[in-house]
Amino acid sequence: MGVEQQSDTNAAIWKSDEIVATWAAQAAERERSHGAQWRFMAELLPFGAEAEVTFLDLGAGTGAASRAILERHPRSSAVLADFSPEMMGAGEAELRPFAGRYRYVEFDLLAGAWPTAIPAAVDAVVTSLCVHHLPDERKRSLFGEIAARLRPGGWYLNYDPVRAEDPVVAAAWSRVTDQENPDAVRRRLHPTADEQARWENHVRYISPLDVQLEYLRSAGFGGVEVWWKRLDYAIFGGYRPTPP
Numbered sequence: 562m563g564v565e566q567q568s569d570t571n572a573a574i575w576k577s578d579e580i581v582a583t584w585a586a587q588a589a590e591r592e593r594s595h596g597a598q599w600r601f602m603a604e605l606l607p608f609g610a611e612a613e614v615t616f617l618d619l620g621a622g623t624g625a626a627s628r629a630i631l632e633r634h635p636r637s638s639a640v641l642a643d644f645s646p647e648m649m650g651a652g653e654a655e656l657r658p659f660a661g662r663y664r665y666v667e668f669d670l671l672a673g674a675w676p677t678a679i680p681a682a683v684d685a686v687v688t689s690l691c692v693h694h695l696p697d698e699r700k701r702s703l704f705g706e707i708a709a710r711l712r713p714g715g716w717y718l719n720y721d722p723v724r725a726e727d728p729v730v731a732a733a734w735s736r737v738t739d740q741e742n743p744d745a746v747r748r749r750l751h752p753t754a755d756e757q758a759r760w761e762n763h764v765r766y767i768s769p770l771d772v773q774l775e776y777l778r779s780a781g782f783g784g785v786e787v788w789w790k791r792l793d794y795a796i797f798g799g800y801r802p803t804p805p
C-alpha cells in the first residue's frame with residue numbers, strides 16, 4: 562500500500578456511523594452554499610419537457626443534485642451511485658417524494674469495474690462534490706468511463722471544488738469565504754478532531770480546474786465548458802459528440 566493510500570481517510574469517513582448525523586446537522590448550510598448550483602445544473606441539462614430520460618449521479622450521497630434534476634425534469638429517472646451504505650440509507654428518506662423514479666447502486670469509484678446495475682447507456686451524468694475525493698489519475702480515467710456510458714449527445718456536468726495554482730488567488734478565495742461564513746473561520750482556527758479529519762479529507766485531491774478540463778478533452782468530450790464558477794467552486798463538463 563502506498564503512502565497516499567495509507568493516509569487516505571476517505572472511505573473511513575464516508576462509511577462511518579457519525580457521518581449521517583454530521584451531514585444532517587449541516588443540511589441548511591449546504592443548501593445555502595450549493596442549492597442554487599444544483600438547480601442550475603438541472604436547468605443546464607438539455608432535456609425536453611416531456612423527455613423520458615435517465616441520468617446517473619456518481620458519488621450521489623443523499624441525492625442533492627439528483628433531487629434538483631428530478632424536480633426540474635418530471636419525466637426523468639435517476640440512478641444514484643455511491644460507496645457509502647450510510648449516505649445511501651439517509652438518501653432514501655430524502656428521495657421519498659421521488660419514489661419510483663430513482664434507485665441506488667453501490668459503487669466504489671476507485672474500482673474500475675462498473676456494477677452491472679448501472680445502465681450501459683444514459684442520457685446524462687452528473688457528479689456533485691465528489692470527484693475531488695479521487696486521486697488525479699482516477700479522475701482522468703473516470704472521465705473516460707463517463708464519456709463511454711453517455712449516449713451520443715449526452716452531457717456530463719461536474720460541480721466540485723477546484724484548487725488555485727497561484728497562492729495570491731488561493732488567499733483571496735479563503736479571505737472571501739471567511740468573510741461570508743463565520744463558521745468556516747471557527748472551523749479553520751479551532752476545528753474539532755472530526756472537523757480536522759474531514760477538512761484534510763476534503764482538500765487531499767482537489768486539483769486545478771485547467772487540469773480537469775484537459776482530462777475532459779482527452780477523454781473525448783466536446784464542448785468542454787465552465788458553466789459557472791465562484792471562488793473555489795465550479796460547474797464544468799462537456800458532451801459526448803455525435804458520430805458523423
Ligand SMILES: C[S@@+](CC[C@H](N)C(=O)[O-])C[C@H]1O[C@@H](n2cnc3c(N)ncnc32)[C@H](O)[C@@H]1O
Pocket residue numbers: 571575619620621622623624625626642643644645648668669670671688689690691694
Ligand atoms: C461531499 S459528499 C457529496 C454528496 C452529494 N453528491 C451532494 O452533492 O450532496 C461526497 C459523496 O461522495 C461519496 N464518495 C466518496 N468517495 C467515493 C468513492 N470512492 N466511491 C463512491 N462514492 C464516493 C461519499 O460517500 C459521499 O456520499
